[in-house]
Structures are given as structure tokens and as C-alpha cells.
Amino acid sequence: MRCPACKLALATLEVEGVELDFCVEGHGYWLDEGELEVLLGAEETVLEVGELGGGNGGKGPGGRRPRCPRCKRSMTPVVLFEGLELDLCPVGDGIWFDEGELAVLMTELVRAGRVVADTPLARSLDSLTRHFGGTS
Amino acid sequence: MFELIHRNRRRSALLVVAMTLLLVAVGFFAGELLGSGGGPLGIVFALALMGGLFALSWFAGDKVLLAASKARPVDGESAPQLVNVVEEMSIAAGLSKPPAVYVIESNVPNAFATGRDPEHATVAITDRLLALLSREELQAVIAHEIGHIKHRDILYMTLLSVMAGSIALLSDVLMRWFWWGGGRRRSRTSSDSGQGELVLLLVGFLVVVFGALVARLVYLAASRTREYMADAGAAVFTRNPLALASALEKLGAEQAGASSEQGKTARASSPVPPSARAMLIVSPALKAGAGKRSQSPGLFSTHPPLAERIEILRQLGGQPNFSYGDYAGAFKRVSGKRASFFPSDALGEGAVSTMSFNADEPAATELRREALDGLRRGAGWRLWDCPCGARIKLPMELDRERAVACPRCGQVAE
Incomplete structure (x- = not known):
């Protein structure tokens, strides 16, 4: 798989028995369908990844949309809340988080009281977002 | 036997x-x-x-089939746990030589055996299957494939x-x-x-x-009768019919779910070319509800109805011990047909005592990761264990000079 932003081959990170794909250069994360929920230890769907329609044919404001690293379809931008626009695969393969976006989502979820607080995985995720998000 | x-x-x-x-x-x-x-x-x-x-x-x-399904080999060094399960089952089945083990990266759970005889045989398993099954269930699925090899179905x-x-x-x-x-x-x-x-x-x-x-x-x-016989073999080799029943149930549920979801039909397709479907553990792309017994037996199916296979195994699992004859008996009770494909001589063979099945055992995710890491090493990936406990896996395409920091603790590799 290649990074939707810079086309570099994605590396894989294994923490607490969960695997994530990340870009060693741009520090973005690719989460396959369902991985976000595993990561958060959430019982129900945190972010519905489903049929979104065909995107906008690869063009739009701001140039070409990044393509899904799995199916190569151009991804659909989804505004989750004020200040966070994520790229979702139009057929539900997964979600692309640019650098820092995972941290923004985490902060918002914690604020809304939706994350399981103190698991090894949640602590990992916290440090993951610290190193890749916000700080750099 | x-x-x-x-x-x-x-x-x-x-x-x-x-x-x-x-x-x-x-x-x-x-x-x-x-x-x-x-x-x-x-x-x-x-x-x-x-x-x-x-x-x-x-x-x-076998080479064409393995190449077409993008299967890659693992061995005792790269995936010791998975290879160990295959070896255990080969011994239980009395094979002279354990088959080669291949892993397919696919989100469709399935497995198949190929080759020409027990000395030149291969078992291939998708990583989704490894993600789904507990160790006992995996043993049962592998024993089913080894049954195909032992019976020379391949x-x-x-x-x-x-x-x-x-x-x-x-x-x-x-x-x-x-x-x-x-x-x-x-x-x-x-x-x-x-x-x-x-x-x-x-x-x-x-x-x-x-x-x-x-x-x-x-x-x-012929393919359908061979499936029943491989099931019977798996039950005897593992002495654990409920483990295979449980594995088949999981596979059926997963496939039914995948094919009923819109837009995912491509993902639910077979991991192998159509010509090789008879070799799979379950027939690919089950239609939603195809597991129900009310459906016709399906003259055009390579596999018998899943619900029937599961029910036969459950009946065996309820007995303190069982033999091939008991499998044939359960087959007759469940399907209403005579198990004419079971030679009468085999039915008199000794019974094995039923092992208890632990339905709550978690999926063997560790085994799957080990197998996938084995595949990656084989494909030239570099694996780095960061002192913080995270493991970073770098694909071959990434140049070796590039500095890579652990996303969790920030430490730079090597």
C-alpha cells in the first residue's frame, strides 16, 4: 500500500496486538474498516465507513483528491465536525488521517466522553497521537 | 482408514x-x-x-493455483506456530510428510489443499481465516484440508x-x-x-x-461427497468435531455477511480461480441465507450445504466417542440420504474418544501476526522491535537509508 498523500510505501506499526499502516515521511495513518473501533476499544461503530458514492471523479476544489490505498478510488472528504475533514474510501475500505488528524479526533472523542479510558491500547494511542500529531 | x-x-x-x-x-x-x-x-x-x-x-x-491466488510460502522459521499446527495434524492423519504451508493475504476467510499426492502437497490459508479462528478451530480446518490430501482428493x-x-x-x-x-x-x-x-x-x-x-x-x-469425507477425517484426526462445526459456522457467518453488504461483493469473491473451488474449505461467496437447510441441495455447488455439515458434526460432538460409522449415521439422520460414498468396511473401524471443545477460546491472532510477519520477511520487509514495545515493519520499497522514528515513543530506528 502507498501513502495517499506522498505515494511512499506505507509502513506498519504493531502496538498492543493491533496493526496500523502509517507513512514514515508524512506521519499520516491509514485505518482499515473497523480498525478505529479496535483501536479505541469501542463496542459500536465510532465512524460509519460505508457506501459514500463515487467521490468527485478525482477532481475538486484544491486539486485531485487522494486515492484509497486499497482500492485506488478517489476518497470522499467527510467533515466530521468543525475543524476535522477526513478522507474516507467511497466503498468503505477505510479512513485516511493526515498528520495530526487522529489527535484531533481523539481529543474530540475524549471531550464527548466516548473513549474507553485506561487500556494499554488507549495509552498507546495517546502517545501515538502525541508523537505524530500536534507536536510536529 | x-x-x-x-x-x-x-x-x-x-x-x-x-x-x-x-x-x-x-x-x-x-x-x-x-x-x-x-x-x-x-x-x-x-x-x-x-x-x-x-x-x-x-x-x-499447484504452482499455477498458488500463483493465481497470490499465496506465498512460510516455514517453521518464519511462522513456527502455524507450521506446527499443520505438522501436528499431519501426524494425527498419518501422512508420511507434512504438506508445504502457504499463506494468502486476503480478507476472505478460506483454505485449500493442492498438489498431486501426499508427498507433493500444499495447504494454503488466508490470513482472514487465521484472524477469525481459535487454535482448536484452525486445527480442525487444517485437518479437513489434510483429509483431502490423505484421501487423495487433490x-x-x-x-x-x-x-x-x-x-x-x-x-x-x-x-x-x-x-x-x-x-x-x-x-x-x-x-x-x-x-x-x-x-x-x-x-x-x-x-x-x-x-x-x-x-x-x-x-x-463427487466434490460434495469428498467434502463430507474430509469433514469426517478432520473430526477423527482432531477428535474434536465441535471445533470444525464452530469454524464452519464462523466462516459461513462471515461470508454471508460479506455478500449481503452492498458494494462489498468484490471482496466476498473467491481467493482462488473458479477451477479450484472444490479445494476450498467452504464454497466462496455464499449467498445470504445459503446456510439455511431449507435451500435445495444445490446440484451446481461444489460444497454441500454448510448447515448440514455443521449439524452432522454437532451430533458427533454430542457423543462420548465416535467413528467413521457414526459420521455416516449422523449423515443419514441429517440429510435423509444413505452415506453410500462411505465404504462399509471403514464403518467398523475403532472409535476415538471425543475431546471437549472450548468455544470461548479467543481467535489465534498471535499466530496470524506471526504468519504475516513471516510473509513480510520473505518479501524483503525489515522488522524492527522498538524498545518501547511497538514493532515497526518497513516494506522493501522504503529505502534503507531513510530514518524512521517509532510513532509511539519517537525513538529513531537503528
């Missing part, structure tokens, strides 16, 4: 002879229909076609498949030839010939048209 294989060989040999006769008949009539007196040439052509295809699958069939089903394929090919070519007007020319030149030839033409036409259908149905029916 040996008797089971022996008797099976006789039955199988009979079926192969019958299929050969059908192939010869189709060849003969195809030759005759193309030109009076062309029958013998048609037979030669049909047999040569089958021989060629069979030689191809004998020498390269060669036999390839042979039948090649024969059915040759017949279909001949029939198809002939039909097209007629469709494009070949038959009209032929009938003009024979307008003065007698009624006998007209009958011959009619019979030949029917043989060619229905031969392909019959051959396919024979192939599929």
Missing part, C-alpha cells in the same frame, strides 16, 4: 472410467458431426486434449475437473461451429445419405450437448 482409501480408489477409478467413456463418446460424435467418418479422429483429439490438460495440472497445477478432483473441462471445451467448440453455420454446410453434403445417419447425427448432437452437463454434475457430486 486404509480400507477407506482403498475402497475409495475403486469407486473413484470406476467414476474416472465412466468419465473417460463419456469423453470418448463426446469426442467420437463431435468428430462425426464435423465430418462423416471423423469419429476416430475426434476420439484421438479428445483424449489428447485431456492428456495435455492433465499433464499440465500434474506438473504445474489429484482425483483435479483429474475429474480436467475431464469435465475437456468435455465442456469440445462441446462448446462444436456448438459454436454449428451456430456459425458449419452444420448447414454439413447437412447439404449429406442430403442423399440415409435415415441411419440422421439418427446418428441426432444422437451425437444430444451426447455432445448433454455430455458437458452430465460431466459437470458428476464432477460436482
